[in-house]
Amino acid sequence: MLVYLFAEPAQLGGKDIEPEAIARHRAEVMEFEQTVAGSEVAFHHTSYRDWIETWSASADTVIAHGQRLLDAFKP
DSSP states (O other): OEEEEEOOOSEETTEEOOHHHHHHHHHHHHHHHHHHTTOSSOEEEEEHHHHHHGGGGSOHHHHHHHHHHHHHHOO
């Protein structure tokens, strides 16, 4: 299994990242997923924010840790 975990910050190096660039990246990732579908190695992808948000059913300490990560790094 290959997992592609990526960030989608609003800024990088003091420059704003356009929402269109984020959407374009997601579209490219989905196209890659379709291209390699059925391959010997399964491909999965998620953003850090989406992944951390899956922790909502976890213990309070895990949820708090996830929120601290989001606050600190703004992925």
